[in-house]
Amino acid sequence: MYRNNLTKKEIERRFAERSDEDSARIRSLLNCDRRQFLRTSLEFAGMAAAASLVPLHSFQLVNVAHAAEDGGGGFRFAYISDTHLYDRGMNHRFVKAVLKAVEDVNAMDPQPDFVLFGGDLAQLGKPGELSLGKQLLNEVRAPLKMIVGEHDWYLDLGEKWRELFGRDYYSFDHKGVHFVVLNSVVEKDFWTEKGYTPEERMAIVAGLDDSRQSPFEVGEEQRDWLRSDLEQVNRKTPIVVFSHSPLYKLYRPWNFWTDDAEEVQALLRRFKTVTVLHGHTHQLLTNRIRNIHFHGLLSTAWPWPYAPEGLPNYTVQMNRADPFDQFDGCGDGSVEVLASGRVDKHYNLWSQNPRTVTAAQLASGKIPGARGYDGPAY
Amino acid sequence: MKRNLVIAGCLLLAGLAALVFEVNPRGEDARHGLVGADEWASRAVWACDRRKLVVVEGVRPDQKIPPARAQLVADLLMDLMRYCDQEITAKLEVSERITVAANGLVYEDYVVGGPLPIVPARYGAPTRREQRIWAAELAKLVSEGDRLFHSDEIGKNGVACAMCHPHAVGTHPETYPKFQTQLKQVALLRDMVNWCIANPMEGDELAHDDPRMKALEAYIIAQRAGKVLESGKH
Ligand SMILES: [Fe+2]
Ligand SMILES: [Fe+2]
Numbered sequence: 319m320y321r322n323n324l325t326k327k328e329i330e331r332r333f334a335e336r337s338d339e340d341s342a343r344i345r346s347l348l349n350c351d352r353r354q355f356l357r358t359s360l361e362f363a364g365m366a367a368a369a370s371l372v373p374l375h376s377f378q379l380v381n382v383a384h385a386a387e388d389g390g391g392g393f394r395f396a397y398i399s400d401t402h403l404y405d406r407g408m409n410h411r412f413v414k415a416v417l418k419a420v421e422d423v424n425a426m427d428p429q430p431d432f433v434l435f436g437g438d439l440a441q442l443g444k445p446g447e448l449s450l451g452k453q454l455l456n457e458v459r460a461p462l463k464m465i466v467g468e469h470d471w472y473l474d475l476g477e478k479w480r481e482l483f484g485r486d487y488y489s490f491d492h493k494g495v496h497f498v499v500l501n502s503v504v505e506k507d508f509w510t511e512k513g514y515t516p517e518e519r520m521a522i523v524a525g526l527d528d529s530r531q532s533p534f535e536v537g538e539e540q541r542d543w544l545r546s547d548l549e550q551v552n553r554k555t556p557i558v559v560f561s562h563s564p565l566y567k568l569y570r571p572w573n574f575w576t577d578d579a580e581e582v583q584a585l586l587r588r589f590k591t592v593t594v595l596h597g598h599t600h601q602l603l604t605n606r607i608r609n610i611h612f613h614g615l616l617s618t619a620w621p622w623p624y625a626p627e628g629l630p631n632y633t634v635q636m637n638r639a640d641p642f643d644q645f646d647g648c649g650d651g652s653v654e655v656l657a658s659g660r661v662d663k664h665y666n667l668w669s670q671n672p673r674t675v676t677a678a679q680l681a682s683g684k685i686p687g688a689r690g691y692d693g694p695a696y
Numbered sequence: 697m698k699r700n701l702v703i704a705g706c707l708l709l710a711g712l713a714a715l716v717f718e719v720n721p722r723g724e725d726a727r728h729g730l731v732g733a734d735e736w737a738s739r740a741v742w743a744c745d746r747r748k749l750v751v752v753e754g755v756r757p758d759q760k761i762p763p764a765r766a767q768l769v770a771d772l773l774m775d776l777m778r779y780c781d782q783e784i785t786a787k788l789e790v791s792e793r794i795t796v797a798a799n800g801l802v803y804e805d806y807v808v809g810g811p812l813p814i815v816p817a818r819y820g821a822p823t824r825r826e827q828r829i830w831a832a833e834l835a836k837l838v839s840e841g842d843r844l845f846h847s848d849e850i851g852k853n854g855v856a857c858a859m860c861h862p863h864a865v866g867t868h869p870e871t872y873p874k875f876q877t878q879l880k881q882v883a884l885l886r887d888m889v890n891w892c893i894a895n896p897m898e899g900d901e902l903a904h905d906d907p908r909m910k911a912l913e914a915y916i917i918a919q920r921a922g923k924v925l926e927s928g929k930h
Contacts, residue, residue, distance in 0.1 A: 402859075410854075525846055525858065527858060527863045528846070571862075572862055623866040640878070641878075
């Protein structure tokens with residue numbers, strides 16, 4: 319995905335030549351206001367163009383053409399997810415990663431219809447972390463759609479998050495597609511009986527492998543809401559659901575899991591076309607259960623390893639990340655909503671080749687590299 | 697209860713064993729009965745459990761043990777039965793000096809009924825109590841490693857080891873030592889631990905014998921118990 323057939327080496331060299339300039343600009347990003355931020359971002363875009371380094375999102379044109387083949391219409395949205403911000407200043411490595419993602423989505427041409435944020439904006443749910451996240455995401459040019467993650471929620475049970483971003487579950491319609499946003503990180507009360515403080519509760523939930531917490535669930539309240547929300551919707555209307563945890567059961571010890579997944583799936587069963595996009599797993603992840611296609615979102619902060627068991631057969635794993643490269647295994651991406659209402663999912667892996675899982679591959683089950691696939695390995 | 701019965705049974709048999717030693721018809725004094733005996737000769741007397749052995753010096757294998765000395769052998773065997781499941785060998789010299797060997801350790805001038813300084817467990821066959829103690833000691837170190845692995849106190853930017861390695865997945869300690877391509881040298885697990893501390897966690901490297909390093913290694917390796925060692929694997 320590089321212009322002018324430059325090799326990766328050449329691009330790296332050209333980029334390295336500009337590294338002094340880059341670091342000066344990165345420094346200038348610290349403490350800058352919104353206007354200056356945008357100006358600096360534009361300068362960055364210009365620099366990248368000058369270096370013949372075109373942001374990976376320029377591959378979108380190809381995908382728009384693909385959507386057109388499916389009968390026109392179609393649109394695209396982008397995503398950023400799992401930024402896990404600390405309130406430790408603009409120099410923190412996770413802040414740098416968010417800036418990189420914001421730059422990616424702002425450089426998309428044409429612009430995405432909206433940008434989905436996949437949850438876990440904060441690391442420990444602190445007001446300062448959430449506010450910093452909001453401040454950084456405010457630089458996104460396209461409208462934002464927010465999902466809440468467990469790291470955002472368990473200090474004050476969502477108080478600050480709702481103050482900043484509004485409802486934690488809602489639905490909206492966009493270009494003929496019905497979108498549903500769920501809070502899938504509801505946990506049964508494990509803290510009152512044990513007398514955990516809010517900070518302890520948050521720390522326990524923030525520990526992916528901490529078994530003192532409860533499993534994630536959507537819960538009865540939201541399932542009732544979802545049932546009535548979907549009543550108005552025609553079964554042929556494409557449905558896209560956003561949740562933080564995968565709406566299926568992958569690996570319970572890390573809450574790669576939603577405890578009432580079957581009940582939620584049942585509510586979605588009568589629809590012809592359903593897609594679920596979820597954060598939390600920090601990795602390329604693909605699944606299909608009957609009519610429902612599932613795609614994970616990349617994290618900007620760090621990649622999780624794949625779970626020791628339960629990986630869906632449809633998933634072709636991303637490469638093992640090089641720990642010496644902060645951005646390896648991380649990234650952002652976009653979602654092409656086809657006229658059929660199915661989606662092609664793009665993973666913009668920052669240090670690996672970009673990957674796309676198409677609706678056609680997932681519908682046919684023929685995903686090159688997947689277990690059981692016997693077609694050509696291209 | 698059952699154990700006591702077994703001990704009692706053993707003691708009884710040891711007593712009977714003592715009785716079969718023929719009383720010396722000439723009624724010689726025990727202390728002096730072996731005067732002029734062949735000091736290089738010896739006769740082995742086993743307790744019924746076949747774990748306690750007394751080597752009686754100055755008596756040939758085919759020779760009867762004088763009664764006073766036979767009584768001393770019986771007393772010694774019964775005494776050693778206190779250490780029920782231990783294998784103990786005692787040597788009774790002509791001078792009545794007793795030397796006891798247990799688990800490869802030797803105690804000289806043993807006094808019947810006196811304390812054996814230590815009787816360590818037979819190596820490789822620990823008792824359940826010992827196993828519990830060892831497991832608890834190990835768990836202490838591993839759980840301290842678990843705590844450090846999940847805490848932000850090792851680094852300086854809030855990042856914890858477990859944030860990239862839940863349950864230590866992806867640490868593969870079983871592949872060390874190996875040539876760590878990024879470090880351009882052969883590395884041990886602790887070198888990689890220190891790299892993670894210094895880089896993603898932006899903290900200060902730990903000395904290799906730092907108790908925190910030991911605890912971290914203990915946790916990481918314990919998580920991978922049962923894995924095949926594949927040193928050098930990439
Ligand atoms: Fe996350
Ligand atoms: Fe999460």
